[in-house]
Structure formats: structure tokens, C-alpha cells
Amino acid sequence: xxxxxxxxxxxxxxxxxxxxxxxxxxxxxxxxxxxxxxxxxxxxxxxxxxxxxxxxxxxxxxxxxxxxxxxxxxxxxxxxxxxxxxxxxxxxxxxxxxxxxxxxxxxxxxxxxxxxxxxxxxxxxxxxxxxxxxxxxxxxxxxxxxxxxxxxxxxxxxxxxxxxxxxxxxxxxxxxxxxxxxxxxxxxxxxxxxxxxxxxxxxxxxxxxxxxxxxxxxxxxxxxxxxxxxxxxxxxxxxxxxxxxxxxxxxxxxxxxxxxxxxxxxxxxxxxxxxxxxxxxxxxxxxxxxxxxxxxxxxxxxxxxxxxxxxxxxxxxxxxxxxxxxxxxxxxxxxxxxxxxxxxxxxxxxxxxxxxxxxxxxxxxxxxxxxxxxxxxxxxxxxxxxxxxxxxxxxxxxxxxxxxxxxxxxxxxxxxxxxxxxxxxxxxxxxxxxxxxxxxxxxxxxxxxxxxxxxxxxxx
Amino acid sequence: xxxxxxxxxxxxxxxxxxxxxxxxxxxxxxxxxxxxxxxxxxxxxxxxxxxxxxxxxxxxxxxxxxxxxxxxxxxxxxxxxxxxxxxxxxxxxxxxxxxxxxxxxxxxxxxxxxxxxxxxxxxxxxxxxxxxxxxxxxxxxxxxxxxxxxxxxxxxxxxxxxxxxxxxxxxxxxxxxxxxxxxxxxxxxxxxxxxxxxxxxxxxxxxxxxxxxxxxxxxxxxxxxxxxxxxxxxxxxxxxxxxxxxxxxxxxxxxxxxxxxxxxxxxxxxxxxxxxxxxxxxxxxxxxxxxxxxxxxxxxxxxxxx
Numbered sequence: 151x152x153x154x155x156x157x158x159x160x161x162x163x164x165x166x167x168x169x170x171x172x173x174x175x176x177x178x179x180x181x182x183x184x185x186x187x188x189x190x191x192x193x194x195x196x197x198x199x200x201x202x203x204x205x206x207x208x209x210x211x212x213x214x215x216x217x218x219x220x221x222x223x224x225x226x227x228x229x230x231x232x233x234x235x236x237x238x239x240x241x242x243x244x245x246x247x248x249x250x251x252x253x254x255x256x257x258x259x260x261x262x263x264x265x266x267x268x269x270x271x272x273x274x275x276x277x278x279x280x281x282x283x284x285x286x287x288x289x290x291x292x293x294x295x296x297x298x299x300x301x302x303x304x305x306x307x308x309x310x311x312x313x314x315x316x317x318x319x320x321x322x323x324x325x326x327x328x329x330x331x332x333x334x335x336x337x338x339x340x341x342x343x344x345x346x347x348x349x350x351x352x353x354x355x356x357x358x359x360x361x362x363x364x365x366x367x368x369x370x371x372x373x374x375x376x377x378x379x380x381x382x383x384x385x386x387x388x389x390x391x392x393x394x395x396x397x398x399x400x401x402x403x404x405x406x407x408x409x410x411x412x413x414x415x416x417x418x419x420x421x422x423x424x425x426x427x428x429x430x431x432x433x434x435x436x437x438x439x440x441x442x443x444x445x446x447x448x449x450x451x452x453x454x455x456x457x458x459x460x461x462x463x464x465x466x467x468x469x470x471x472x473x474x475x476x477x478x479x480x481x482x483x484x485x486x487x488x489x490x491x492x493x494x495x496x497x498x499x500x501x502x503x504x505x506x507x508x509x510x511x512x513x514x515x516x517x518x519x520x521x522x523x524x525x526x527x528x529x530x531x532x533x534x535x536x537x538x539x540x541x542x543x544x545x546x547x548x549x550x551x552x553x554x555x556x557x558x559x560x561x562x563x564x565x566x567x568x569x570x571x572x573x574x575x576x577x578x579x580x581x582x583x584x585x586x587x588x589x590x591x592x593x594x595x596x597x598x599x600x601x602x603x604x605x606x607x608x609x610x
Numbered sequence: 611x612x613x614x615x616x617x618x619x620x621x622x623x624x625x626x627x628x629x630x631x632x633x634x635x636x637x638x639x640x641x642x643x644x645x646x647x648x649x650x651x652x653x654x655x656x657x658x659x660x661x662x663x664x665x666x667x668x669x670x671x672x673x674x675x676x677x678x679x680x681x682x683x684x685x686x687x688x689x690x691x692x693x694x695x696x697x698x699x700x701x702x703x704x705x706x707x708x709x710x711x712x713x714x715x716x717x718x719x720x721x722x723x724x725x726x727x728x729x730x731x732x733x734x735x736x737x738x739x740x741x742x743x744x745x746x747x748x749x750x751x752x753x754x755x756x757x758x759x760x761x762x763x764x765x766x767x768x769x770x771x772x773x774x775x776x777x778x779x780x781x782x783x784x785x786x787x788x789x790x791x792x793x794x795x796x797x798x799x800x801x802x803x804x805x806x807x808x809x810x811x812x813x814x815x816x817x818x819x820x821x822x823x824x825x826x827x828x829x830x831x832x833x834x835x836x837x838x839x840x841x842x843x844x845x846x847x848x849x850x851x852x853x854x855x856x857x858x859x860x861x862x863x864x865x866x867x868x869x870x871x872x873x874x875x876x877x878x879x880x881x882x883x884x885x886x887x888x889x890x891x892x893x894x895x896x897x898x899x900x901x902x903x904x905x906x907x908x909x910x911x912x913x914x915x916x
Contacts, residue, residue: 264880265880268667268668268669268883269668269669271669272669272670272671273669273671289883293667293668293883376770378754378770388864389861389863389864390861439754439755439772439775440775440864441772441774441775441776441863441864442775446749446753449753449756450755450756453755453756455755455756569882571877571881571882572882575881576689580865580866583864583865584865587865
């Protein structure tokens, strides 16, 4: 008995240690909804020096860069998933190229980074520069924590003509630019070619809403007639994911907010019609399962339980590894056109930064051909610069190409709205889900939501 | 009378007592704990009360005094009432489930069963493992499309349940998972209490002809009261403060069906940055927990006589 107790205690200790290690590992990355590896403090000069050494610095085009600038600055970001080594490599190369600049990079999960960011920005100069989701920028601008970076986009800096309207819109508040893009992504339609073929449909991208609807209804299969499909036509996440509703509403001719973000357009007849149409397809025809997170929606597609999904570039590697025969399609065209939601993560600069010139150089370096192609080819994200879309390396990867080609269709959701989380998470999403669950008509739900939204907008 | 006066005069006067070396030593020993309590418990409570009276965004250097407006807004806020209702439903579901299950298993393990140490460890294991890991496992298990529970339910012809995806079922799932996680903790407390009850009470009861139910009712339960009281107060406070299990499993969804007050406070404070409003909701919860705990202490106060 004594021996067995001892043995059991030993097993417990081992399991405890394992669980502690596991507890530090997986969590969710706010941007890509993939895994992360916890927080560390990394000096870019020391970190990944090997990767930087492997790059021939003479091959990097430094036109427009001021490599003589000096300074030390801190850089916080949340790139903790598979994109982490590429972030470390790019920053290490920057550090190598700018011999008088030192970057103290701190990579930590978004859930840890965000709660302490505003207090840090308001009370000191740390971090000098930070990665921030575009949807959060207006909130930080209102808190008077960010530096407008107009001069970065001036004649000696970045050329706005090289970036799509969506990229620029995502970091612009009240006409001022507050950063430069790190990544900018759209969500597109992934289709399982094998399931299309099995259902007797051509394995070709549905081009219009009618074709898409037909495919969705054909591919939603309820074998035993219990009202719950064994195979869904579609999967998408209604939380922890980039919402698909903006692209549906825009393609239907509707919108969420007026241009200067002062008035709700939820009660616009076109918005109501689009939400009602897709809500009915969900509530009555069961084309998808509700209540899924982004990861769960990806899982359904990855296990061939859903024939289509809408997601970003970060899932394509996982689908390929799982052996899914898929292709990435543009979002089908609705009555008012073809739109997808574009979202970005941006460098934003602390207004108390003591080294803005050195920080600006990092922002410029990030948009250089080398940094963009390196990032894009290793992470699967399209370049932030639209003039690189025809680069042979981008064209050579069909997945990256699909996302790069979709940039002209991209629009920013709730751009300029300060209370983004409150309006999206607490008003718009619940109102649409009431329709998708069949609890309310779109007119009832969205009219009530528009009133609430206007109250919040009036306070901002 | 004389003896009474003598015994009273043997005690040092009250004012002198403070300065005895024993009292000084006691205060010194308590000083580290008192300092921690003052800085991390008492001071933040007063700070929260002060913030509740202001329009105070996160790290605001110049908050605006608004009196009781946050309280007035809170009591008109449907989301807060929904969160409060969810918190109470969660507490009512989790606390009896945990305590009753812990008591049943403690009684079983208190019998001289072979391998009870191993079982005790197994039941305690969920408390030791990181909840983030457990939540991921449970999310997979409960997934009606690709999870084991959904699969075996369909094999057995049971109706499909959407568990964490459905506003009607999510709270039930969270309650069941919380009971599974925490009953082992209460089991250890109650088992320790059971093992502290002298066998002589049961032997005397047997001599008097008491049956098993009577022994449980008149010996076990009264003598277990201190352990039960501790387990109950601890479980109630933990349930009213439920955050991590909810946040990791559902983030308060779907459709706010599992949003508890602390999840709501977190959202308002750290996502919407409205620290003044979040502090107001936290203070109201503090008041509710305070009143409930006082009530519990009063109803279940420890009495050795039975």
C-alpha cells in the first residue's frame, strides 16, 4: 500500500508538471486565432541572430531608408503563433541593418498584452511601438495615447499609393494616420473540391449568391432526417473569428454605420434584407451550425463535415496538412457587388516615445520588398503593399495569390468607431444571431439594435 | 468574592496588555500578512469605491467625478441583471452539486476500502490540472459534431445536445464541468472532517441501537459541520466569483447565456476600458457576497453541542 501510494504520488507530480507546462503553452492569439507559445522578452539583437546572419544584407534595397539613424526602443507585439519566428527574423535583420539602433522586442499573447497596454502607454514611454488590431486604434486615439504619424507618410516616407484603400482606412481616425500595417488580411471562401464532386456539383468557385446558395443547399445533407445535418454546406465562427456578416451585408447593398461613424445603418432596408436572407438560410435550411468559435468552424471543414468555410490565410497550411483537397475562392458576388472584410494589425507609436525617428525606420523597413516578401512567403499572408501583388514569388503561391488578389474587394468594418467591441460584440453580433436562430425577424432585431447603437455612437 | 477579585487582578490592565512582549511579538508576526491584506485587499476595495464615483477609463489620469451615476446606470442595465441572474443560477447549480457529490464520495472513501488513497488522488486530479487544458479537452468532448460525447450519444440513440453552442444548454454544461472540477477539493476537506470524528461516538450509538441513517443524521452531520461550513462558504464565494471556467469555456456566450458578473466586470473594465463602471458592478457583487456569507455564518454557525 505504501509503495503504491508513493508511486501514485510520483505519477501525480509528473502529471502536475506536465499540466503546468501545457498551461503555459496553448492559448488564443487574438489576431489569427491559432496557438501561441507564451510570453518572452526578446532582444532582437540577440534573438535569432542566426536567422539574421543567414540573410545577405547587401541584397536588401535600402532606398528610402535612413540606416544612419540611432536610438533604442521597445516593441511589443502579439505574434506568438507560427508567425513568431518570421517576426523575430524580420526584426533581427532590421537590427543588423541599422547598426545604431537597438530594438527590445517583447512578444506575448494578445490576452496578456492588451489589458496592460493602455496603462503603459498613458503612464510612460514603454512600449515605443506596439502591434495593435486596427479595430482598436480609435479607442486608443480617443485615450490620447498614440502619435499621429503624418510625416511617416510624407514625401520622404511611405507612399500611400502603394497601399489599398482598406489598408489605409484601417489606421485612419478623424483624417489622421496612426501607424503602418504589419499584416492586412481578408477572409475568403474555402471549398472542399471532393465534397462538391461527390454531390454532383462542378468543383468550381461559386461566383454569385445564387450559385453559392444552390451549392449550400445541395451540400447540406441530413441523412437521417432528424433536422440536424450530418454534413453542413458551410461553417463559420460567430465568436473568436473574423465575422462573415460584413461581407454579406455589403454585398447585399447594406452597411453598419455611416461614413463618418456617427449613425447606425443597421435599420437600412438593404441591411435588413441581407441579414434576413442569410438568417433564413441558417435558421430554416440549417446550412451551418451556430455557436462555433473560429477554431471549431475550421475543425468542421478540416474533418469534411462542412463543404465550405470562410476564413483567413492562416488556416490554409492546416487544411493542406490534413489532406483536404480544397481551393480558395473570392467571396461570391451579391446584388451590390463583391466584398470581403479586410482587417489589419498595425504598428502604432506611443505619443511619449523618446525615439520616434528610429521607430519610423522600423515601420518603413517593414514595408520594404525584402521584409514583405520574406513575411509573405513564410506566413502565407498577402503583402500589405498592393504593388507587390504581381511579384513572381507572390504569384507562385496560389494561396497567397488568392488573398493578394482580393485586396481591392476589401472594406474596413466599423472603421473609425471608438466603441468597436461594445458595438460589435454587444449589439450587432447578438442582433444578427437572433435572426439566424430564428428568434426574431431582421426588421425587429436590427431596428432595436440600431437604436442602441446610435446611443453608443452619440456618446463617443 | 475574594477569589474573584484575585483572579481579576491577576490579569494585566487592558492598556498594559498591548505593550507586553507577547502582544508585540504577535503583532510582529501578523505584520507581513496585515501589510499584504492592507495593500492587496483593503486598499483596492476603497480604490474601487472611489473609482465607482467617477467616469474613469483605464489608467485615466484625470477622471471626472459623477457621483452615483454609475450605480444608477448599472441598476438600469439589462446586461448586468442578466449577468447577476446567470451568477445565481450558476451558484445554485454548482454549490449543492459539488458539496453533495463530495459528501457522498467522502463517506465512501472513509470506509476502509482498498486503494482509497489512489481514488482520493484521482478525484483531486482535476483541481491540479490547468483549467485552460481541461477546457480544451471538454470543448472537444462536448462538440456535437466531432466529440466523443456527441458520437456515443448518437450511437445510443440519445437526442443530440448542442452543449456549449446553445444558449439553452451552455450554462448546464458549464455547471457540470465546474462540479467535476471542484468536487475533489471539497471531498478532501470533508474526508479530513470525517476522519476527525471519534469512533467512540458511533460505538456508543450502536450500543443505543441507532441505525446507519440515525448515526449519519445525529453524529456525522453535526460533527462534520465545521468542515461543511468551510466547504460551503468557500464554494459559494468561488461560484459567485466565477470567471476562469466561464471565460475559457464560453467567454460568456452564446448570446450572454453564461455571462456572470465577474465576466461582465472584466469586459467593461479591460475590453471597454470603463473602469469606473466595472468597479461599480464589482462593488455590488462584493456586497452580495458579503451579505450571503454573513447569512451562511449565522445559519450554520458552529455549535459543538448536538
